[in-house]
Amino acid sequence: MIVNCVAYEQGHRLRDIRPADIADYMARPNCFVWVALHNPDKEELAPFETVFDLHELAVEDALHGEQRPKVEEYGEALFVTMHMITVADGELVSGQVAVFAGPGYVLSVRQHPGQGFAGVRKRCEHEPELLKQGPSFVLYALMDVIVDRYFPVVEALEAELESIEDQIFVRGTARSSLERLYQLKRQTMQVKHAVTPLAEASAHLFGGRVPALCLDTQEYFRDVYDHLHRIEMAVETVRETIITAIQVNLSMVAIDESEVHKRLAAWAAIFAVATILAGVWGMNFAHMPELDWRFGYPLALALMGLACGGLYRRFRRTGWL
Amino acid sequence: MIVNCVAYEQGHRLRDIRPADIADYMARPNCFVWVALHNPDKEELAPFETVFDLHELAVEDALHGEQRPKVEEYGEALFVTMHMITVADGELVSGQVAVFAGPGYVLSVRQHPGQGFAGVRKRCEHEPELLKQGPSFVLYALMDVIVDRYFPVVEALEAELESIEDQIFVRGTARSSLERLYQLKRQTMQVKHAVTPLAEASAHLFGGRVPALCLDTQEYFRDVYDHLHRIEMAVETVRETIITAIQVNLSMVAIDESEVHKRLAAWAAIFAVATILAGVWGMNFAHMPELDWRFGYPLALALMGLACGGLYRRFRRTGWL
Amino acid sequence: MIVNCVAYEQGHRLRDIRPADIADYMARPNCFVWVALHNPDKEELAPFETVFDLHELAVEDALHGEQRPKVEEYGEALFVTMHMITVADGELVSGQVAVFAGPGYVLSVRQHPGQGFAGVRKRCEHEPELLKQGPSFVLYALMDVIVDRYFPVVEALEAELESIEDQIFVRGTARSSLERLYQLKRQTMQVKHAVTPLAEASAHLFGGRVPALCLDTQEYFRDVYDHLHRIEMAVETVRETIITAIQVNLSMVAIDESEVHKRLAAWAAIFAVATILAGVWGMNFAHMPELDWRFGYPLALALMGLACGGLYRRFRRTGWL
Amino acid sequence: MIVNCVAYEQGHRLRDIRPADIADYMARPNCFVWVALHNPDKEELAPFETVFDLHELAVEDALHGEQRPKVEEYGEALFVTMHMITVADGELVSGQVAVFAGPGYVLSVRQHPGQGFAGVRKRCEHEPELLKQGPSFVLYALMDVIVDRYFPVVEALEAELESIEDQIFVRGTARSSLERLYQLKRQTMQVKHAVTPLAEASAHLFGGRVPALCLDTQEYFRDVYDHLHRIEMAVETVRETIITAIQVNLSMVAIDESEVHKRLAAWAAIFAVATILAGVWGMNFAHMPELDWRFGYPLALALMGLACGGLYRRFRRTGWL
Amino acid sequence: MIVNCVAYEQGHRLRDIRPADIADYMARPNCFVWVALHNPDKEELAPFETVFDLHELAVEDALHGEQRPKVEEYGEALFVTMHMITVADGELVSGQVAVFAGPGYVLSVRQHPGQGFAGVRKRCEHEPELLKQGPSFVLYALMDVIVDRYFPVVEALEAELESIEDQIFVRGTARSSLERLYQLKRQTMQVKHAVTPLAEASAHLFGGRVPALCLDTQEYFRDVYDHLHRIEMAVETVRETIITAIQVNLSMVAIDESEVHKRLAAWAAIFAVATILAGVWGMNFAHMPELDWRFGYPLALALMGLACGGLYRRFRRTGWL
Secondary structure (H helix, E strand, O other), X not given: OEXXXXXXXXXXXXXXXXXXXXXXXXXXXXXXXXXEEEOOOHHHHHHHHHHHOOOHHHHXXXXXXXXXXXXXXXXXEEEEEEEEEEEEOOEEEEEEEEEEEEOOEEEEEEEOOOOOOHHHHHHHHOOHHHHOOOHHHHHHHHHHHHHHOHHHHHHHHHHHHHHHHHHHOOOOOHHHHHHHHHHHHHHHHHHHHHHHHHHHHHHHHOOOOOOHHHHHHHHHHHHHHHHHHHHHHHXXXXXXXXXXXXXXXXXXXXXXXXXXXXXXXXXXXXXXXHHHHHHHHOOOOOOOHHHHOOOHHHHHHHHHHHHHHHHHHHHHHHOOO | OEEEEEEEEOOEEEEEOOHHHHHHHHHOOOEEEEEEEEOOOHHHHHHHHHHHOOOHHHHHHHHOOOOOOEEEEEOOEEEEEXXXXXXXXXXXXXXXXXXXXXXXXXXXXXXXXXXXXXXXXXXXXOOHHHHOOOHHHHHHHHHHHXXXXXXXXXXXHHHHHHHHHHHHOOOOOHHHHHXXXXXXXXXXXXXXXXXXXXXXXXXXXXXXXXXXXXXXXXXXXXXXXXXXXXXXXXXXXXXXXXXXXXXXXXXXXXXXXXXXXXXXXXXXXXXXXXXXXXXXXXXXXXXXXXXXXXXXXXXXXXHHHHHHHHHHHHHHHHOOO | OEEEEEEEEOOEEEEEOOHHHHHHHHHOOOEEEXXXXXXXXXXXXXXXXHHOOOOHHHHHHHHOOOOXXXXXXXXXXXXXXXXXXXXXXXXXXXXXXXXXXXXXXEEEEEEOOOOOOHHHHHHHHOOHHHHOOOHHHHHHHHHHXXXXXXXXHHHHHHHHHHHHHHHHOOOOOHHHHHHHHHHHHHHHHHHHHHHHHHHHHHHHHOOOOOOHHHXXXXXXXXXXXXXXXXXXXXXXXXXXXXXXXXXXXHHHHHHHHHHHHHHHHHHHHHHHHHHXXXXXXXXXXXXXXXXXXXXHHHHHHHHHHHHHHHHHHHHHXXXXX | OEEEEEEEEOOEEEEEOOHHHHHHHHHOOOEEEEEEXXXXXXXXXXXXXXXXXXXXXXXXXXXXXXOOOEEEEEOOEEEEEEEEEEEEOOEEEEEEEEEEEEOOEEEEEEEOOOXXXXXXXXXXXXXXXHHOOOHHHHHHHHHHHHHHOHHHHHHHHHHHHHHHHHHHOOOOOHHHHHHHHHHHHHHHHHHHHHHHHHHHHHHHHOOOOOOHHHHHHHHHHHHHHHXXXXXXXXXXXXXXXXXXXXXXXXXXXXXXHHHHHHHHHHHHHHHHHHHHHHHHHOOOOOOOHHHHOOOHHHHHHHHHHHHHHHHHHHHHHHOOO | OEEEEEEEEOOEEEEEOOHHHHHXXXXXXXXXXXXXXXXXXXXXXXXXXXXXXXOHHHHHHHHOOOOOOEEEEEOOEEEEEEXXXXXXXXXEEEEEEEEEXXXXXXXEEEEOOOOOOHHHXXXXXXXXXXXXXXXXXXXXXXXXXXXXXXXXXXXXXXXXXXXXHHHHOOXXXXXXXXXXXXXXXXXXXXXXXXXXXXXXXXXXXXXXXXXXXHHHHHHHHHXXXXXXXXHHHHHHHHHHHHXXXXXXXXXXXXXXXXXXXXXXXXXXXXXXXXXXXXXXXXXXXXXXXXXXXXXXXXXXXXXXXXXXXXXXXXXXXXXXX
């Protein structure tokens, strides 16, 4: 689906144009065309492939939404694929955005159920001074918005981690903590695989040898890289903390287990003493004088109670009960 | 076994030729020869060694099917070894494919029980525009098909991992989960050792300094590299998840163990109380008035039942039972 | 809030100046302006943005106090962001300091509740020989003080770790050790994320290609880098030791558990022997001659005592009790 | 001990020569000397040190057989140290081989109890076409044979690992598996420390900047490197698998433990029920009608049997027994 | 404290000189001054700071003995800091040695309680041929001796590790093994932090771009680097083995625990059978014919003995006892 197809001159919106007229506008000086597609099929993409002279491999990548995030140069043009990730009901929803940017054009191909880039376009059109830097600025604006959308995702991961941490030192929650940590680990890895390759790739858009298209906008791409790096660091922290939390969880299970054991042992000792005493007075010896005492029975019960109570207090003091 | 020996001109199939005629065809301009061998022995390979001027070390590597995946330059020629991996009955079957590509020739040597490259040849012959780029395009097509065959392998690993994950939080499956995880870890390492060195090696076929043969086709090799990198990432995810899953499995065993312990402790306490009571009334004191009561016995049984029931309910409430 | 706005000439303090006069002083030879802001809002920063010609991206970073530590070049100017970390009541308090340094000016923007840089300014003004090296020396002085403030933080982490270590081989402290180790791990990661990127970034201020501003002061920046590296190493040691300590803690739990088990087993055996003996003499066989002995009962008790005592000594000797 | 001292011309063996004549033969064009020493002392090595102009540091390294594997350049000459490892009775036997190679000479110094290099010399002398490439080819031949001798070592490690793996999921073998895994880990590290530095070092003998001596033979050294890399990969796999196996072993112990616990709990419950019933009928209440029944006793026994049998079947069904 | 202050000419000792005369001797051709200080304060160092023109940052580092090992260039001069580590009573004692080396002078500043460098000076003076290479050779000699003193330290670590390993598979030593492993881990990290940065730094003293001072002596520094690398490898092996040993220790605890459990379970079963039998014959049924048998009692005891013995033998056979 074609979402937009607009021509810009000197950073100002000229008008919505038909795909057939693109070549005319690209020929004008200081003019470029910005096209946005959503879930296009091969046929919808074909006319742009011709007019922008896109490489067949890049087109294939744009259509099959499972690419590794990357930045590729094809001659003077750039081809960028990114993962767009959003949180919905605690689940991560992932899609792909591919951007072709070359002299005179930007083409974005989005394959993600969520929010589009109408906001980006609006913001760019409000800053014609910046927009007149042309396609590379649009590319920056698109990358910037996608990267900015990672922040709430990472915050969701961090919030989930904190919520698990609150639980981890509470008894009896080991199983559910573990399931949540495992799930969180997977989500963290998904975000990491979106962020790390893109950070690596975007590092080529500023600094040393820079594609001609980005020469004047490299400070912006450094900013994108910087945000990606910050996200990477946060993700790495979450990841490392999860690993520690899983270990701590195991230790907590062992500690709880150990405490259960001590209590078990203490009660077993108390019961065993009572059992032995009852057994002793249940013996059938002919000469057991206490059996004939008037208060033998209550005394015996009292003795049993005392013995058990004494042990109980002792175990209490040593912390086993 | 010689599978094919065909000459191509300007990207079009000329004809099947005899090995003896290869030199003639190689001498023609815009012409190259594409030979495919399957499990050849030293004698079968010898004539090609001469006509293509292959290096003895490379020939040895092609004949001994246990090489590390690699891309080597011998003068203007390239020598590529790859692992071909397929899944059969849950097991990974591995073989080697070696490709010699130089000006005027491509020679593929396959040592793998499975499917050959007839499909690749057919597809190439349908696109003469591409095929006329010569041996390096054929090299790309062969690498591409082998790399594409890794995807179902990785998907099989991921499917197995997911199936284990469904099991991992279910009680009583720890042992079988563990065996399957261990097995999966080994298979993952096998795939990794096929993919990682090839990704590294193929990174030299595009970008900075590129072998002369690949100058015009480097965008294709970048695509191969990109696929390999994607597979690497997937394999790495599987690997890391297995490690976590083994730890989680251990934790689950400890948690289950802990729960068994609690139940054991609870029942032991209940039984102990009944035993003590029975022991008390089994004592032989002369003066135990309740022993002579009319309903002493049923009362005693009732008291024992009550005591046990009370404990049972209490343990129930604290979650030990 | 504007903390200071002072002009310097040849390393000597000229006078406090109004922001409006900055341009005049910057125009003088051998003269520079050093401005210090604390928690400024966009409006407060605006005049400096104009007079120092600051890049909008850098300004945004300076205002939003959650940047990754970094060193960025904007033309001839440098933009540095750092985390300032202090310890308060066992908690780490973190804030950001951003420094803009260019020909003729230094502007520091602090967003941290704690101590400011009045001391730095004073020390610099006492060494006009050094201060006359200009903005890059001020930048060094600011980095130096922030980095020096990491040392007590790391020492606090090390002290906490040592205090946990004293506890770790003591029985019954596993749970609290674990909580403290987990907490310490988090703090360590916070410090690491302040130090590591800054170390990486500051490595570009000396050695190979150096920003023009730092040409004459690079030995100072090497010193900063060196301190950062030392802190990194200390943090890394703490981090690795925590990981080991968590494992050791788990082992200690298992060892304690094992000892509890042995004691439990030993006592259970002792009690069981007494119970069996009591049970035997409680049997109702008609012909049990010992039951009729005069001293049968005391003998039986003695035998039970002996059996238990014998077992007790035996377990004692094998270390189970 | 001088094993051999032979002069070669144009790849053909001239004759055994005395050390004193070495200089004469080195002066001839297309001529080189190949000396092999075994466990020499300082005095035996001294004459060669002079005639070949060996650096004192290299000579020291050659005499003290505990060097890190390395390749060093001394002017036009190369100095290579390698570990030679063989398997004897399940133990790894390690020694050092040092090779000095320069224009006109090769000197090998072996300090290893096992097999020498007579075979290498014979094979080289059978291929004068190759041998006439001079000292660097001999260096290659020596490196090649040492590296080839690593393969059986790695296979022995792999065989041991597989044998442990067969055992690891079998109950009751945890202790011996663990001891064997620990031992294997140490051996693996020994091999790794022989292979990894040599692979790194040999990577400098082909490709970019190559020592003059190896210019024409670099494809051979690439082959050596390739073999080393393959061994490294195999060793790495063994190492990583051992780590996993140790974890799996721990999990297996925990699982077995858990099963023992369940059985213990089940039997304890069965016995407890029988004990309670016997206790009940051992009580001394006056009115316990069943005690006077004709078949009270057998009925009681039957009831006890039934209760125990019922529990037994129930535990059987839930898998606890 | 000034330990020595000696002038050398052409590698030969001229005489002990006063610090005030240093400048004169430095002015002579082929002459250099070698000064050794021990625990100097700021005042003692001041004259040398002036005459050798030392950088204030380097002087500060030399006085504060907690630097990271490093090699820094200040113009033509080199500044090297190293950790000196010795073993005393099983503890590691650490100190710092700083060396300033420039054209015409070497100044060593030692802050370590142990042995000084008198031996190094003596050895150098015995080899005037080498010593005449000047300050860089002295620097090498000092580095060499410090690095050589690491070897016994590493051997002490290895010996301690081996002694723990002998213990680790012995029952009942888990706790002490663990404490020793933990302690060893810390010491290993201390050595590592002395060795690794120095190895990295010393790699800049030979090979590619080398400080002018070391041009003619770089083969010596390569030797130092080589030794450091060997030590690093050994330390790394110790470190990795400790990690494995801690895991193995935990597994051994679990295995021992498991065996204790089995024995406990077996004895519990044996005792329970005896208890039940005694309980049965303690029941008060009127019609229990065996109670009246002449040999009922001994038969009962025999039966109990048989049952227990049978179980005992059975458990023995299955390895539980």
